[in-house]
Amino acid sequence: MAPRTVWTFNFTGWILFTVSAIAFTWTTWTAGDTVGLIASLAFLIACICFIVPVWIHRPSKTED
Structure with missing residues (x-):
């Protein structure tokens, strides 16, 4: 999985x-x-x- 996708799953989990x-x-x-x-x-x-650290260290949108 792309880093941005992994980050999205992690961030969504923490929001939930x-x-x-x-x-x-x-x-x-x-x-x-x-x-x-x-x-x-x-x-x-x-x-x-x-x-907070998940948000601060989010990958850029262009990163694959």
Whole structure:
């Protein structure tokens, strides 16, 4: 696979993880679950920490 394709799959996966972390945060917030909220926020922060280097080191669109 081309580097750009591999990057797209990785980035899409991290976006989906981030969306699930946001949903997890929302449900624990509405349920009033403090421990779950702390865990979901940690999950969300971790997802963002993993997305940043993936985005910064993305291959150029012309790279094969």
